[in-house]
Amino acid sequence: MAAVTKRRVALVGTGFRGAGTWGKELLATCGEWVELVGLSDSNPMRLERARAAIGVHVPAFADCSAMLTETRPDTLIVCTPDDTHARMIVTALEAGVDVLTEKPMTTTAEMCRTILAAERRTGRRVDVGFNYRFSPTARAIKEVLLSGIIGEIVSVDFHWYLDVQHGADYFRRWHAFIAHSGSLFVHKATHHFDLLNWYLGADPEEVFARGALRRYGRAGPFRGPRCKLCPHADECDFFFDLARHPWLETLYEDPSREDGYVRDACVFREEIDIFDTMTAAILYQNGVQVSYSLNTFLPIEGYHLAFNGKKGRVQIRQYERQAWETPAEDEILVLRNFGPAERIRVPHQPGGHFGGDPALQRMLFVPDMADPLGQRAGARAGAVSVLCGVAAVDSVRSGAPVKVMPLLGGEA
Incomplete structure (x- = not known):
């Protein structure tokens, strides 16, 4: 049997997600197909500690461009703060390197357009790490919707709950500032908007949103x-x-x-300018109406999601952390207007996001992986999910609905 040619991978950004998911965990899951050839971070001490934790003896660089030149990877994995993604992505594409970027792909409409133009110009590929698409439950929901059992979808209820552990953590970090994260309408909700776009197989038309800072920041x-x-x-x-x-x-x-970057900054800093309480009404180009919300200081963690069709309804209440014990599985209810109800139980799988992280890693790096449900997400999917969030922030500021797709300009 011929030896496997490993894909040469370099990593920029060696924080929690970079050193963990895309360092140690990637090699544990896909070490047979991946060779880590370089690490880059602007913080030299973190860089050295991450290299030791990952357990690799590879060159370390303060400058990503130098790493690309010297190590010549096939793929660059980008795990730096959100507002720096575009610069890293474009630099890699122009160096002839494919890119896997953490979500969100970037934070502004202009940066989305820049990335899409660079991808088209260079002929290289950008993948976005939308691990929620790869959870067993998301896959099961997609399969149910594709079956047509509830008929044409007309509306969606989607409400995401962050508890006082997870939710508060965004307000301790750089995410607490729109300039760095685009707000949680971008940084966090890019996951949720991408799931909606993927589930519905359609682009969003218009967003009308409200947002407020009610618990953290100057409200403290x-x-x-x-x-x-x-x-x-x-x-x-x-x-x-x-x-x-x-x-x-x-x-x-x-x-x-x-x-000077500390990991335990005060959640009540007066300069915090993102929202902690958010709602949005989203209209899709195929006519589907979505009611969405995100709250960041609850005693529960998880989401409620329901698709309302002409023939029935698919719904789930997904539990992460709760005040009571919950089973290590999700239950999807398929409810027909005229006919029996069905319960689909989906066991959680090992790995982050109930198995979504390792499934995403295998999709990206195991050769010839089939993708019948279109789970792998490229730059356009990354851009459209970001622009949902950008439109939401613009709507909060203006008090008016905002069209989404015109934000892509000529890249639409």
Whole structure:
């Protein structure tokens, strides 16, 4: 049997997601087909610690361009802050390198257009890491919708719940600023909008949204320099002890001396400008109406999703963390207008996002993987999901509905 030619992969951004999912975990899942040839990060201490944690003896670079020149990878994996993605992606494409980028692909309409133009100009490929498409439950929902059992879909109810652990964490980090994350309408909801686009097989037409900062930021009762130094630690419900999270402490605490970025910033910083409470009404080009919401400070984690068709309804309440014990499976209800109901139970799988992370990794790096459901997402899918969020932010600011696809300009 001929030896497998491994795909040469370089990684820029060695934080939690980069060093973990696209470092250690990628090699554990796809080491037979992937060779990691270089690592890059602007923080030299984090870079060295990530390299040791991943367990590879590969060159490390402060500059991504230098890494691309010297290591000549086939694929660059981008895990830097969201507002830097476009620069990294375009640099790689112009160097003749394919790209896998963490979501969101980028944060603005202009950057979306720039990436799509560069992909077309260079002939290289951009993939976006939409791991939620690859969870067993998402696959099962897609198959049910394709079966036509509920007929033509006319509306969708989609409500995502972040608890006071996960939700608050966005307000401790760089994500808390629109300039870096585009807001959670972009950074987090890009997952949700992409799922809608994929499930419905259609582009969004128009978004009307509302957003507010009700719990974090300037809405907080007090604030401090960071949790580690805060005089209110004993009375703050959101106190975060980094020392209780060894992996995060390794990647961020000592390395913060290099660049000043701390992992336990105060969730009540007055300069925070993203929303923590969001709703949107989305109209699709095929006429489907969507009611969407995202809340970031609840006692529960997960989502409620329902598709309303002319012949019935498909619904799910997906549980992550709850105040009560839940089974290690999801239950999809298929309800016919005239006929029996059906329960589809989907067991959770090993790996991040209930098995979505390793399934995405295999799709991207195992040769000749079939993709019958179109789960693999390219640059256009990445752009359209971002532009849903961009349109939502524009709508909040203007108080008016915003058309989505014209934001792509000539790249539509």
